Amino acid sequence: MQGGSSGIVYGGLKYQASKQQQQRLLEPSRTTCLNLFLLSLLLQARCIADVRADAGSTTFLAGTLSLKEENEVHLIRLSPAESELVCDGLFYHPNEIWDLKSCPFDHRVFSTVYTSGEGYGASVWKIPEVNGQSNSPQLEQLFELSGHTGKTRRVVWWPLGKHDKLISIDDRNIFLWNIDTSNKSAKVISQGSADMLPNLRGGAWDPHNHNSIAAISDSSLQLWDLRSMEKSTAIEHAHIRDVDYNPKKQNIIATAEDEFGIRLWDLRMLKHPLKDLPGHSHWTWAVRHNPEYDELLLSAGTDSTVNLWLAKVSSDDSESDSPSGSPNRQEEPLLNSYTDYEDSIYDCLGISQALLAEKMNLARLSILNRCCIFEKCSGKGLELYDEVELD
Amino acid sequence: MATAGGAAPPAMDEKARRTRDLLASFYNTDPSAAAGAAAPASLARPSPTAAPASPLDSINSASFDPDIYMNVLVEQSNLEGLLQRHVKMAAEIKNLDTDLQMLVYENYNKFISATDTIKRMKTNIVGMEANMDQLLAKITSVQSKSDTVNTSLFDKRENIEKLHRTRNLLRKVQFIYDLPTRLNKCIKTEAYADAVRFFTGAKPIFEAYGDTSFQDCKKASEEAMDLVIQHLQAKLYSDSEPIEARAEAVVLLKQLNFPVDNLKSNLLEKLEDCLLNFQNEPTQASIGDISKTFRAYLIIFPDSERRLIELAQALFSNRYETVRENLKKRIPSTDLLAMLRSLWEDATAIDEVIPEAALPAFSLETTRDIIRQHIATAFLHLQSEISEALVRTHSTSNEELEESQLQTAMEASKIKVSQGCIDLLQEFHHLIDGNIELLVKLRDLIIDWVQEGFQDFFQKLDGHFHVLSGKSKKKSQESTMDSLQIDKVPTVLVLMLAQLCVYIEQTTVPKVTEELASSFFGGGARSYEYGPPFVPGEICRLYRSSGEKFLHHYINMKTQKISKLLNKRFTTPVWIKHKEPREVNMFVDLLLLEINGVVSEVKQILPGIVRRHRHSDSTGSTTSSRSNPMREDMLNRPNTHRARSQFLENHLAKLFEQKMEIFTKVEYTQESVISTVLKLCLKSLQEFVRLQTFNRSGFQQIQLDMEFLKTSLKEFVDDEAAISFLLKEVNNAAHERCLDPIPLEPPILDKLINAKLAKIKEENPNMR
Structure with missing residues (x-):
């Protein structure tokens, strides 16, 4: 089952891990795409998750979205030695997956949000021990996050490690669960209901604060305090599709909006955004910070492009910075735009692993300033980019 | 010596120098200093071999040692050289001899003449002594005689003096007694x-x-003097008197210790009143009169200059103030x-009288300010007029969009901008042409201001446009009230702004x-570190980018609106339990209504393209027509095939098909804007479909609607290929998300569509 280099077909799914070396170092542009891994699925996928708990290697989980086919969860590994994508595991999932999140402290645990017919559900799963013989082992369902009345939208883990809480969001409620993966049990601790048809669609958990979560609805971004389960503040009149906390800096948040593209906010001053980025030609569906280099933002849009942005946010000393930089110095925030996709792109993530980066860079013998690798999940495939920025 | 000949000067110079040197060495008390230059050299190198170059120099020094010299000379020179040196030295000695002789002779001559002179002086002095004695005797006799005369006349003289004093006293008394009558006469x-x-x-x-016998006399004369004072005052106050007379009267009054200052202040107050009158009704008095008065006062009260200057300055500053007031409107x-x-x-008239008031400088400065302000207000007015024109159109025509009303409004604002600029220029032209001395001085400055003004104006106008469009953050930061207003910014206005930006960039700025x-050539009176004040390139860039921003903003706003509509449509029904399609859904009507709105706005405001035949706008036109039959085929195929094969085929078809460029660059044309809006809407539609799960009827409903x-x-777009591609995409998305994708039979489809068309016709019989 482990990675062939090209064209291995498993049950109608085709992985194509092709390696195209595009050494265009002489290109004048600042960013040069050095390496491109292409992994195309023949099924639609809407979500991809970075397995952060797995420190040794770079792995991802991707869930497919197919109404008529059997749905799968793919465990994909980027093997550092061969620099290619390898499918480490393929697990059948009973329903089509709308959201998938990996547990940040146990690399074999993940959560999905799915639909089955009319119903919505959310579960936490465990990947069974892989013993080479079994072709498609069954996922072990640890527990189901039942109790939602509306359409379940999103399951959110505390992003930075061990935390025994979990949040699930349906279109009008936020549930805080106490989970115990070893006992396979989950209990609702508290529940918060939004008033007046908010139609929640997702959220993000503040990595700097256990008690704060940003939930997005049709017309606003709401910050909830998990202790009181009440809304504290909100950005009103914004049609937000995605939200992501800055992993390094406190109080900085990025939103993807229909109207204004990508905006960066300081949660202490919600009246006006810190920064505006133009976003995409159509909807900006997802926005993610690079976990290592928080100035790099990755956004995916329904105009079939993935954009890489450089957005420097200095929360306090922005005044002292701006005069020194003359207008000419002001850099174009859009570093690169990846356009050769056929369909809308619904998810993307930036990853960065020092070890991996080092290895690749040594191999390329290039002077490196920053390195980011991102992966995106489009309607019809997964692609992994090694984005190397040359000084 | 200078007449000695052409070749002489160098020789003479040589000779003179030598003589001087010799003399110097002769008279010099410190010969070592004269030879100092040569001596250290020979001292520093006592070895004869080491100083072969300086024997000739050291011959004149005090430390000259003939033995060493000879030794050096003999050692270093050959016979011929020695002979030459001998001859040369002999000649030099001879020369020195003659020089010495000449010097002795000259000095001797001088000595002889000096003794002669002394001898003559001695002989002249001898006869004088006798004469002086005689003179002394005569003077003493004269003195004694004069003393005797003096003593004999002394008594008589005293008498005469007394008499004279008495007479004077009498005359004075007489004068005082006569004084009243004399005064009256005067x-x-x-x-x-x-x-x-x-x-x-x-x-005195x-x-x-x-208090004594003069009492009566004093009273009478004082009365007379009172009369005099009254007369003098009257004279002073009367304007008809000549200025000199009045000035004299003041002087006299001052001599009489009359309090003149009161008079002066009275008079000046009068002048002030007069000036105030002049200010209010300039017709009453001419500036000539005023300047005359000033002159008179200056002469009458020479010490009142300060006050007059103040008055004049106050007068002019007041008058300029009124001009400034006028500027406000x-x-x-x-x-x-x-x-x-x-x-x-x-x-200038007043300046002739009192140059100290520095009125021309003052007025120059004030005029400069005023003109500057004038230019600024002119620009400000133009800006507000333009924005008024823009805002008026949308406030009056907010609901019923009458045909061509927008168009006229658009034209009006265009003309407003263009004509406004030209008018302003013409007005400013007057300023430059007016060949008053004052303005000539200011010409360069005015040119600069005008240029600067235009630069500033265009930038401000751009900012204002942004505020109008509600995209400016600055404005919304100011108050929360504005953010409410921003929500109500009419989309038409944004489109108009976009078009106006283009117009300004392409027409107005070049003009x-x-x-x-x-x-307005010239200028540059001030040094500009940042180049010329008006930079059309910069303005053009600014407006181009603003125009694009507005256009995108417009499209964005429109698609937002439609997106909301679509959102409602797709999130409210339960698609999985959808009933069989009976008719085309309501939302299509709403969608078409919105699009109609866009089209009518766009058609009125943006320029259209005449070339309707240009259908190859999109790159996908040929490819999609090629892929059409395949897809049609696929959709109409009976459901015998397994879904997987359909899916694969679909995918394959997509692979072979050229990528459709949906998101092309927006241009300032009706077609481009409309098709962009449409494309974005259809793309949104597709995404909404993808989020749902449909049953068969739901799918069929989508199919019918599409x-x-x-x-x-x-009828709206010439870029049919892209639109039909996107509609297909929507269909495909619904197909993918459908549990049981069986399309409607074509006849039923036709029937339902025709029913809908008929219904539309019925409702609006006069539509087309």
């Missing part, structure tokens, strides 16, 4: 000056002896110019630049 003849002189002469006596340049001109003339270049849209949208 008053009669109006010789006030004499009267005052008499009175002041008698005054009156003061000393006024917009006045044409010619009027302003007339005002300034008259003021300038007045100022203005041309105009500026032709009539089919209807296809026929209805045709």
Whole structure:
């Protein structure tokens, strides 16, 4: 089952891990795409998750979205030695997956949000021990996050490690669960209901604060305090599709909006955004910070492009910075735009692993300033980019 | 010596120098200093071999050692050299001899003449002594005689002096007794000056002896003097008197210790009133009169200059203030110019009288300020007029969009911008043409201001546009009230702004630049570190980017609206339990209504393209037509095949098909904007479909709606290929998300669509 280099077909799914070396170092542009891994699925996928708990290697989980086919969860590994994508595991999932999140402290645990017919559900799963013989082992369902009345939208883990809480969001409620993966049990601790048809669609958990979560609805971004389960503040009149906390800096948040593209906010001053980025030609569906280099933002849009942005946010000393930089110095925030996709792109993530980066860079013998690798999940495939920025 | 010949000078110089040197060495008390240059050299190198180059130099020094010299010479030179040196030295010795002789001779001559002179002086002095003795004797006799005369005449002289004093006293007393009558006489003849002189002469006596026998006399003369004072005052106050007379009266009054200051302040107050009158009703008095008055006062009260200067300055600053007041409401340049001109003339007139008031400098400065302000207000007015024109259109035509009303509004605002700029230029032209001395001085400055003004104006206008469009953050930061207003920014306005930006960039700015270049050349009175004040390139860039921003904003707003509509449509029903399609859904009507709105707005405001045949706008037109049959085929295929094969085929078809460029660059044309809006809407539609799960009827409903849209949208766009591609995409998305994708039979589809069309016709019989 482990990675062939090209064209291995498993049950109608085709992985194509092709390696195209595009050494265009002489290109004048600042960013040069050095390496491109292409992994195309023949099924639609809407979500991809970075397995952060797995420190040794770079792995991802991707869930497919197919109404008529059997749905799968793919465990994909980027093997550092061969620099290619390898499918480490393929697990059948009973329903089509709308959201998938990996547990940040146990690399074999993940959560999905799915639909089955009319119903919505959310579960936490465990990947069974892989013993080479079994072709498609069954996922072990640890527990189901039942109790939602509306359409379940999103399951959110505390992003930075061990935390025994979990949040699930349906279109009008936020549930805080106490989970115990070893006992396979989950209990609702508290529940918060939004008033007046908010139609929640997702959220993000503040990595700097256990008690704060940003939930997005049709017309606003709401910050909830998990202790009181009440809304504290909100950005009103914004049609937000995605939200992501800055992993390094406190109080900085990025939103993807229909109207204004990508905006960066300081949660202490919600009246006006810190920064505006133009976003995409159509909807900006997802926005993610690079976990290592928080100035790099990755956004995916329904105009079939993935954009890489450089957005420097200095929360306090922005005044002292701006005069020194003359207008000419002001850099174009859009570093690169990846356009050769056929369909809308619904998810993307930036990853960065020092070890991996080092290895690749040594191999390329290039002077490196920053390195980011991102992966995106489009309607019809997964692609992994090694984005190397040359000084 | 200079006549000695052409070849002589160098020789003479040589000789002279040598003589001088010799003399110097002769008279010099410190010969080592003269030879200092040579001596250290030979001392520093005592070895004879080491100093072979300096024997000749050291011959003149004090430390000259003939033995060493000889030794060096003998050692270093050959026989011939020695001989030569011998000859040379002999010649030198001879020369020195003759020089010495000449010197001795000259000095001897001088000595002889000096002794002669002394001898002559001695002989001249001998005869003088006898004469001097004689003179002394004569002078002593004269002195004694004069002493005797003096003593004999002394008594008589004292007598005479006493008599004389008495007579004077009597005359004075007589004068004082005569004084009243004399004064009266003077008053009669109006010789006030004499009267005052008499009175002041008698005054000390009156003061000393006024209480005694002079009492009556004093009273009478004082009465007379009161009369004099009254007369003098009257004279002073009367304007008809000649200035000199009035000035004299003041002087006299001052001599009489009359409090003149009161008079002065009274008079000046009067002048002030007069000036105030002049200010209010300039017709009553001419500036000539005023300047005359100033002159008179200056002569009458020489010490009142300060006050007068103050008055004059106050007058002019007040008048300029009124001009400034006028500026607040917009006045044409010619009027302003007339005002300034008259003021300038007045100022120069007054300046002739009191140059110390520095009125021309003051008025120059003030005029500069005023003109600057004038230019600024002119620009400000233009800006507000433009924005008014823009805002008025949308406020009046907010609901019922009458045909061509927008168009006229658009034209009106265009003209407003263009004509406004040209008018301004013409007005400013007056400012430059007016050949008043004042303005000539300011010409360069004015040109700079105008250019600067235009630069500033265009930038401000751009900012204002942004505020109007509600995209400016600055404005929304100011208050929360504005953010509410921003929500209500009419989309039409944004589109108009976009078009206006293009117009300004392409028409107005070049026009203005041309105009500026032709009539406002020069300038640069101030040094500009940042280049010329008006940079059309920068403005053009600014407007181009703003225009694009507005256009995108417009499209964004429109698609937002439609997106909301679609959102409602797709999230409310339960698609999985959808009933069989009976008719085309309501939302299609709403969608078409919105699009109609966009089309009518866009058609009125943006320029259209005449070439309707240009259908190859999109790159996908051929490819999609090629892929059409395949897809059609696929959709209409009976459901015998397994879904997987359909899916694969679908995918394959997509692979072979050229990528459809949906998101092309937006241009300032009706077609481009409309098709962009449509494309974005359809793309949104597709994404909404992808989020749902459909049953068969739901899928069929979508199919029906799309089919209807296809026929209805045709009339809007020339980029049919892209639209039909996107509609297909929606269909495909629904197909993918459908549990049981069986399409409607074509006849049923046709029937339903025709029913809908018929219904539309029925509702709006007069539509098309």
